[in-house]
Amino acid sequence: MTINNTETYELEYNEIKQYISCRYVSPPEAFWRLSEYKLYGQSHTVYRLALHLPDEQQVYYRPSEQRQAAARTEGRDTQLTACFKLNQSDVDARANLYIDILEYYVFNKQSNTWTRRQRDRQIVTRMYSTSPRNTEKFHLRMLLLHVPGATSFDDLNTVGGEELPTFKDACIRLQLLEDDNKLQMALSAADVYQMPRQLLNMFAMICSFNTPQNALHLRKDNKHRMIEDLLRK
Incomplete structure (x- = not known):
């Protein structure tokens, strides 16, 4: 900053010079750049598939616009309900599990429909996880991972021609x-991204809502994960 004779102030600001002067480059990053290694790359595209119970899909809205949001989403399919409709009309799609549908079809967000894939891509598919505390949603996810070609929620509930209550x-x-x-x-699977205390809470919910056959054996197999933070202290 300079001051001239007329008592006016003039700011001299060089953004590039300031960026170079203030930026800190760690030794590993400096070595990586000097070696001309790639700083980033993408080999696969990761997609997450919707998971929800009947009429419990997520709806995003602004405050005081609940009614408009409900009207917009009424009759609009999610990835899951659109997959049910795809299985109803496309015989080939029925051979696939919900988690594998993206290998052969693409979800169009404009029309909320699945269309056949035209070109191959490296894809990793993930379905949203859910807590065992939400018993029905947890077991819905389990069915979607094992039952191919489901045409509706009721179809998932039907085994051997009998529609079951849950x-x-x-x-x-x-x-x-x-x-x-x-x-x-x-x-x-939860051990990959949850802390020990969260795993302990998850185990407690499993015992409360899922009635494991051998809770003691389940605890022994995961004990070291659930108390890892206590062992460090």
Whole structure:
């Protein structure tokens, strides 16, 4: 900043010079850049598939616009309900699990429909996770991971021609809950991104809402993960 004779102030600001002077480059980053290695790259595209119970899909709206948002989403399909309609009309799609649908079809966000994929892409598909505390949603996710070609929520609930009252009953009838392997898989998957205290809470919810066959054995297998923070202290 300079001051001239007329008592006016003039600011001399060089943005590029200031950026170079203030920016800190760590030794690993400096070595990486000097070696001309790639700083970033993308080999696969990650997609997340919607997961919700009947008429419980997420609706985003601004305050005081609840009615307009409800009117906009009425009759609009989500990825899941659109997949049901795809299975109703496309025989080839029925051979695929919900988690595998993106390998062969693309979801059009404008029309909220699935269309056949025209070109190959490297895709990693993820379905939204849910807590075992939400019993029906948890078992709906389990059914979607094992039952291909479902045409509706009622179709997922139907086993051997009999429509069962809950998704959990359907899992039991399909022998998906005959042991604690699924609960162990849920704890192992949660261990990747949840803290030990969260795993401990998840185990407590499993015991409360999922009635494992051998809760003690399940606890022993995951004990070291659930108390890892206590061991460090």
